[in-house]
Amino acid sequence: MENVLIKTVDLKKYFKTPKGLLHAVDGVNITVESGKTLGVVGESGCGKSTLGRLVLRLIEPTSGEVLLKDQNILKYNSREMKKYRLHMQMIFQDPYASLNPRMSVTDIIAEPLIANNLCKNQKEKNEKVKELMDIVGLAQRYSNSYPHELDGGRRQRIGVARALAVDPDFIVCDEPVSALDVSIQAQILNLLMDLQDQQKIAYLFITHDLSVVKHISQTIVIMYLGQCIEEVSNKELFHNPLHPYTQALLSAIPIPDLSSRKHPRYIIKGEVTSPIEPEPGCRFRTRCPHATTSCIGRDIPLFEVEKNHKVACVLFER
Amino acid sequence: MSKKLYDGLESKEINRIKKKSQVQFVLSHLFKNRLAVAGILFLSIMIISSIAIGFLVDYKVIVKHDLRNKLLGVSARYWFGTDGFGRNLFYRIIYGARISLMIGFVSVAGSTVLGGTIGSIAGYYGGKLDIIIMRFIDIQMAIPSTLFAICIVSVLGTGITNLLLAIMIADIPQFALIFRSSVMSVKNSEFVEAARSNGCSTYRIIFRHILPNCMGPIIVQATLNLGGVILTAASLSFIGLGVMPPTPEWGVILTEGQEYMRDFPTLVIFPGLAIMLTVLACNFIGDGLRDALDPKLK
Amino acid sequence: MNGNPLLEIEDLFTVYNTEIGVVKAINGISLQLREGMTLGLVGETGAGKTTTALSIMRLLPEKTGKVIKGAIKFEGKNLLDLDEFEMEKIRGKEISMIFQDPLSSLNPIMTVADQIEEVLMIHQSDKKKKSYNFLQNSQLFLRSNTKIERKTDEILELVGISSDRKREFPHQFSGGMKQRVSIAMALICNPKLIIADEPTTALDVTIQAQVIEIMEKLKQQLNTAMILITHDLGIVASICDEIAIMYAGEIIEFGTVEDIFDRNKKHHPYTQGLFDSIPRLDDDKPRLKPIRGLMPDPTDLPASCKFHPRCDFCMDICTKQNPLPLKEQMHMIRCHLYSGSKEL
Ligand SMILES: Nc1ncnc2c1ncn2[C@@H]1O[C@H](COP(=O)(O)OP(=O)(O)OP(=O)(O)O)[C@@H](O)[C@H]1O
Ligand SMILES: Nc1ncnc2c1ncn2[C@@H]1O[C@H](COP(=O)(O)OP(=O)(O)OP(=O)(O)O)[C@@H](O)[C@H]1O
Numbered sequence: 001m002e003n004v005l006i007k008t009v010d011l012k013k014y015f016k017t018p019k020g021l022l023h024a025v026d027g028v029n030i031t032v033e034s035g036k037t038l039g040v041v042g043e044s045g046c047g048k049s050t051l052g053r054l055v056l057r058l059i060e061p062t063s064g065e066v067l068l069k070d071q072n073i074l075k076y077n078s079r080e081m082k083k084y085r086l087h088m089q090m091i092f093q094d095p096y097a098s099l100n101p102r103m104s105v106t107d108i109i110a111e112p113l114i115a116n117n118l119c120k121n122q123k124e125k126n127e128k129v130k131e132l133m134d135i136v137g138l139a140q141r142y143s144n145s146y147p148h149e150l151d152g153g154r155r156q157r158i159g160v161a162r163a164l165a166v167d168p169d170f171i172v173c174d175e176p177v178s179a180l181d182v183s184i185q186a187q188i189l190n191l192l193m194d195l196q197d198q199q200k201i202a203y204l205f206i207t208h209d210l211s212v213v214k215h216i217s218q219t220i221v222i223m224y225l226g227q228c229i230e231e232v233s234n235k236e237l238f239h240n241p242l243h244p245y246t247q248a249l250l251s252a253i254p255i256p257d258l259s260s261r262k263h264p265r266y267i268i269k270g271e272v273t274s275p276i277e278p279e280p281g282c283r284f285r286t287r288c289p290h291a292t293t294s295c296i297g298r299d300i301p302l303f304e305v306e307k308n309h310k311v312a313c314v315l316f317e318r
Numbered sequence: 319m320s321k322k323l324y325d326g327l328e329s330k331e332i333n334r335i336k337k338k339s340q341v342q343f344v345l346s347h348l349f350k351n352r353l354a355v356a357g358i359l360f361l362s363i364m365i366i367s368s369i370a371i372g373f374l375v376d377y378k379v380i381v382k383h384d385l386r387n388k389l390l391g392v393s394a395r396y397w398f399g400t401d402g403f404g405r406n407l408f409y410r411i412i413y414g415a416r417i418s419l420m421i422g423f424v425s426v427a428g429s430t431v432l433g434g435t436i437g438s439i440a441g442y443y444g445g446k447l448d449i450i451i452m453r454f455i456d457i458q459m460a461i462p463s464t465l466f467a468i469c470i471v472s473v474l475g476t477g478i479t480n481l482l483l484a485i486m487i488a489d490i491p492q493f494a495l496i497f498r499s500s501v502m503s504v505k506n507s508e509f510v511e512a513a514r515s516n517g518c519s520t521y522r523i524i525f526r527h528i529l530p531n532c533m534g535p536i537i538v539q540a541t542l543n544l545g546g547v548i549l550t551a552a553s554l555s556f557i558g559l560g561v562m563p564p565t566p567e568w569g570v571i572l573t574e575g576q577e578y579m580r581d582f583p584t585l586v587i588f589p590g591l592a593i594m595l596t597v598l599a600c601n602f603i604g605d606g607l608r609d610a611l612d613p614k615l616k
Numbered sequence: 617m618n619g620n621p622l623l624e625i626e627d628l629f630t631v632y633n634t635e636i637g638v639v640k641a642i643n644g645i646s647l648q649l650r651e652g653m654t655l656g657l658v659g660e661t662g663a664g665k666t667t668t669a670l671s672i673m674r675l676l677p678e679k680t681g682k683v684i685k686g687a688i689k690f691e692g693k694n695l696l697d698l699d700e701f702e703m704e705k706i707r708g709k710e711i712s713m714i715f716q717d718p719l720s721s722l723n724p725i726m727t728v729a730d731q732i733e734e735v736l737m738i739h740q741s742d743k744k745k746k747s748y749n750f751l752q753n754s755q756l757f758l759r760s761n762t763k764i765e766r767k768t769d770e771i772l773e774l775v776g777i778s779s780d781r782k783r784e785f786p787h788q789f790s791g792g793m794k795q796r797v798s799i800a801m802a803l804i805c806n807p808k809l810i811i812a813d814e815p816t817t818a819l820d821v822t823i824q825a826q827v828i829e830i831m832e833k834l835k836q837q838l839n840t841a842m843i844l845i846t847h848d849l850g851i852v853a854s855i856c857d858e859i860a861i862m863y864a865g866e867i868i869e870f871g872t873v874e875d876i877f878d879r880n881k882k883h884h885p886y887t888q889g890l891f892d893s894i895p896r897l898d899d900d901k902p903r904l905k906p907i908r909g910l911m912p913d914p915t916d917l918p919a920s921c922k923f924h925p926r927c928d929f930c931m932d933i934c935t936k937q938n939p940l941p942l943k944e945q946m947h948m949i950r951c952h953l954y955s956g957s958k959e960l
């Protein structure tokens with residue numbers, strides 16, 4: 001772990017809701033190495049996007065630290081923060097909502113350049129935009145189009161180009177391909193992997209699709225209701241998943257052939273724990289087939305079971 | 319760095335599509351709407367002729383009494399006849415357009431800017447600031463805006479400037495509300511978040527990313543209000559709280575004509591028509607803009 | 617095979633008239649959907665899937681979108697002949713649609729519960745043949761307030777959202793939760809036909825499984841038919857009965873799931889490409905294999921086979937003639953590769 005780029009320490013974010021505090025992210029520790037990809041997988045609403053936003057400080061955490069090369073970025077003031085943003089960018093989940101409908105493709109891609117005064121004049125800006133469009137494979141003829149005229153795949157390319165504009169070291173990808181169809185999805189994933197090879201960019205890759213995460217990331221973190229419940233290398237996850245939730249997740253993947261029609265779909269039974277002021281204890285216990293009394297009453301930390309494999313479950317506690 | 323990564327057809331495509339800008343696009347749709355075109359034509363004629371009359375006719379002629387020629391009917395010399403003081407009614411109405419339209423444009427622009435600032439701040443920052451601002455606006459909204467304008471004029475005194483101020487202040491809450499709700503529905507969108515992650519300043523986010531996306535309803539509201547404001551100005555002048563005679567303002571002309579209404583109805587019909595047609599024109603343009611700015615068209 | 621035909625689409629052509637030209641979004645598709653069946657509509661972005669759905673719902677953008685030819689028969693009635701008032705009665709009650717973009721189908725300044733209750737109220741007052749009398753409606757509202765609230769809670773729990781959270785606004789929900797809310801809104805009225813436009817793209821597999829189970833239950837209990845628009849072939853494999861694969865506004869392959877997923881049968885090269893580009897769990901190669909190139913410009917479609925510029929098996933004839941459909945029972949393919957033989 002000599003190459004640590006981003007590290008979070010006990011990061012928490014609670015939202016106020018009418019019914020009480022909602023624990024969206026609750027004590028998460030993750031590490032992203034430079035030039036590598038960390039996959040974050042979890043149920044819808046478990047706090048993946050919130051984690052991504054916290055790491056970029058788009059929202060302020062309730063407590064905890066975000067370290068960029070050992071500097072706590074939460075202590076930065078807004079001017080220092082602006083400098084820091086040049087190192088980190090985000091690609092958004094929804095290629096429809098994440099592009100300003102009133103701006104042309106050129107304007108959208110140039111926005112980070114202008115906001116950070118990175119280009120001296122119009123000509124330089126246009127050249128840079130052209131170069132970026134080339135990199136992500138967008139034809140020049142779209143440079144004056146507006147986003148609503150393009151399809152999902154091309155829009156997501158604009159999002160990638162915008163993120164690349166400031167030469168970042170780190171990109172948070174929030175489900176960048178889940179709204180795209182398989183062949184476009186494959187194109188975008190290949191593009192992201194090629195960029196990583198060439199420019200040594202690190203990714204925090206958020207997704208709910210395990211087959212996507214398998215292709216792109218070296219290490220994978222599984223989240224459940226705001227907590228990190230398993231951290232494991234890519235290979236291990238698919239050969240030896242430990243946490244009962246991870247196992248459920250793996251077995252629920254719909255397989256694109258007919259064998260899945262014969263045996264019944266695996267559905268996790270039981271009540272979902274509310275993320276609003278949850279009691280201490282394992283948050284999966286209400287749906288867990290192995291739940292015992294020892295799951296209640298205290299928060300279960302992550303244990304290192306093997307090298308590069310941590311899990312938060314009493315079954316593996318020594 | 320600039321090595322092409324993508325192995326597609328994309329680059330072979332030729333640049334053959336010539337695109338219209340969004341402004342051109344909206345205008346081309348606006349011009350397809352007949353009523354809106356009629357409105358635009360009418361307003362343009364009004365504006366041009368009211369400016370031209372300033373060069374062609376001496377202002378003294380417009381206000382000077384000429385009792386020998388009073389209450390003449392429609393003729394080649396006096397297109398709309400003359401009023402009770404023998405002045406050319408046509409000149410007065412055209413010249414009046416200057417004042418009415420000036421009041422309309424300036425006060426709508428003023429209330430858009432002021433209301434917009436207040437509303438955008440409330441909508442963007444939210445929280446306590448929003449609550450405080452909104453309570454003040456609620457209070458003002460509880461008073462009908464014409465009544466409110468009357469109160470202000472009675473406090474400040476009559477005259478064009480005060481009338482303008484009164485109408486402007488009375489319209490601020492409407493615009494503040496529209497700006498606030500538009501800003502609120504746009505500010506949580508992902509592209510605003512993207513702008514923040516790109517390092518845009520708050521100022522840039524509001525002016526470059528949020529406001530352009532709320533312009534539709536605001537432009538529409540402004541055009542519709544333009545008609546309302548002209549009407550309010552005329553009615554305030556009519557009851558003697560706005561522009562004072564002999565300045566040829568439409569409300570003033572109406573008041574002056576009122577005395578002779580029974581025998582010489584043209585004295586109220588012509589200024590009445592001028593007001594009605596102008597308000598109608600503004601509404602047609604507003605409706606046309608509403609359709610043209612509808613994002614579903616694109 | 618059960619059921620009478622519920623929906624029949626005959627030779628449908630839909631275009632968008634835009635500034636840059638006429639976008640030919642649908643170019644002659646014919647489909648049949650029987651009661652209780654689920655049809656999967658699969659295809660790349662821009663293939664015209666959403667446009668097909670919008671044509672059925674008659675919700676094409678008013679000024680630009682237009683059906684220029686064809687018929688859409690729902691229970692024998694041609695939907696294209698109905699007036700707007702009759703269509704309103706069908707929308708939401710007989711046919712309901714789950715929209716692709718959950719953000720734009722929810723109102724940002726209304727709480728989630730209010731939006732669901734609104735749908736319930738409109739539906740309920742209609743079922744009792746009450747006119748839209750404001751007073752009556754409000755009385756009804758007072759009387760059945762608690763019932764509506766219970767129903768709202770129930771439906772939210774059904775899609776896995778705790779009812780504690782119903783008083784929140786859409787932006788306070790995560791992407792997947794918004795999608796689930798719009799699914800809930802489409803399900804509450806027990807329609808005869810559900811058109812689901814990519815309903816599960818933002819959902820993780822466990823919740824996807826739940827949502828699919830709800831839909832299947834509905835299908836069994838109420839004999840609801842469904843058109844499922846998706847690009848997830850895994851979901852298609854698990855719940856669809858029939859599959860139509862679309863490319864550039866045409867159906868280029870149609871068949872039962874068994875036909876399409878049987879890799880030993882003949883397939884359209886595009887279908888083949890789709891299967892190849894799925895990231896697979898049982899395969900360790902990191903690089904994926906997309907179909908090369910992109911969809912042709914919809915304002916300027918080739919008159920011949922629309923897929924030929926991207927096809928690995930492109931022959932001379934492909935650039936000249938549009939292939940005719942070849943049929944073997946349910947299975948249909950449009951491709952010159954197989955046009956040598958009379959049948960598949
Ligand atoms: N601004 C906010 N106010 C209140 N609650 C919020 C806000 N943003 C997110 N939440 C809540 O925090 C939790 C986590 O949300 P988040 O968007 O991080 O989920 P996610 O893991 O990205 O889910 P998905 O896969 O569906 O996108 C959810 O319960 C959500 O409702
Ligand atoms: N409002 C519109 N105006 C003009 N063209 C449109 C409009 N909506 C869709 N199109 C065009 O019609 C074609 C079909 O679009 P459609 O939305 O039906 O595709 P889709 O199969 O649903 O794709 P996706 O998977 O991206 O949702 C595309 O080429 C698209 O660009």
Ligand SMILES: [Mg+2]
Pocket residue numbers: 048049050093174790791792
């Ligand atoms: Mg998310």
Ligand SMILES: [Mg+2]
Pocket residue numbers: 665666667716813
């Ligand atoms: Mg679609």
